[in-house]
Amino acid sequence: MIFGKNVIIWDLDDTLYNKTEEFADLLDAAMAKALIEDLKVPLDFETAKAKVTESFRIYRDGGEIFFREYGVKPRDLFIAYHKIKPVEKIVPYDNLLDKLMKVPAEQYIFTASDRYASEKILKHLGIYEYFKDRYYSVEDFGVYKKNESADVYIKYCSKIGVDPHDCVFVDDSYSNLEYAKEAGMTTVRIYYRNNSAKDKTYIDYAYKGLLSFLDEITAKAA
Numbered sequence: 001m002i003f004g005k006n007v008i009i010w011d012l013d014d015t016l017y018n019k020t021e022e023f024a025d026l027l028d029a030a031m032a033k034a035l036i037e038d039l040k041v042p043l044d045f046e047t048a049k050a051k052v053t054e055s056f057r058i059y060r061d062g063g064e065i066f067f068r069e070y071g072v073k074p075r076d077l078f079i080a081y082h083k084i085k086p087v088e089k090i091v092p093y094d095n096l097l098d099k100l101m102k103v104p105a106e107q108y109i110f111t112a113s114d115r116y117a118s119e120k121i122l123k124h125l126g127i128y129e130y131f132k133d134r135y136y137s138v139e140d141f142g143v144y145k146k147n148e149s150a151d152v153y154i155k156y157c158s159k160i161g162v163d164p165h166d167c168v169f170v171d172d173s174y175s176n177l178e179y180a181k182e183a184g185m186t187t188v189r190i191y192y193r194n195n196s197a198k199d200k201t202y203i204d205y206a207y208k209g210l211l212s213f214l215d216e217i218t219a220k221a222a
């Protein structure tokens with residue numbers, strides 16, 4: 001058990017691997033390319049990329065400015081972006097699978113990547129076989145984000161047959177934790193530079209980096 005709960009649900013992107021500045025820049029570039037080439041947004045590459053970065057900074061979503069100002073449909077960007085998401089550039093943690101296998105709880109993943117990209121990411125991280133039947137994408141629930149309502153967390157739990165009150169939800173993005181908490185879960189935030197969400201009452205625990213959290217929950221179990 002972890003914090004008295006039997007189930008742990010992991011976010012994938014930037015939680016089970018660390019998004020470096022360099023990788024974040026590649027993601028912004030990939031989104032700009034999808035917007036221009038697939039969705040025909042009439043901007044040059046540098047302008048589009050700068051707007052993606054700005055949109056992420058303001059809305060925590062690189063596409064939001066384009067949904068508001070350029071009539072881009074979230075679903076179209078979701079698909080075009082994930083097709084070219086440069087997952088091969090992710091640097092996996094050493095021995096991630098071994099570390100996860102020591103976690104004293106039933107484990108699942110809930111990702112805002114689509115099925116196509118999340119399968120590639122799990123394979124790249126060396127944990128695909130382990131999570132093969134235990135990962136779900138927002139698209140499995142007909143949505144493209146997991147920071148809009150508690151509803152998707154409740155649906156997730158009913159899909160895997162557990163009570164939200166018996167789940168720990170782990171995410172780097174605190175806007176997701178608000179709704180996981182509302183659904184009844186215990187929440188853990190993984191942060192990198194500093195704990196910028198200290199004031200958020202819906203965050204139960206915060207750890208600097210995935211490995212410090214894994215060390216603590218596996219040490220307690222040992």
Ligand SMILES: [Mg+2]
Binds near residue numbers: 173
């Ligand atoms: Mg994340």
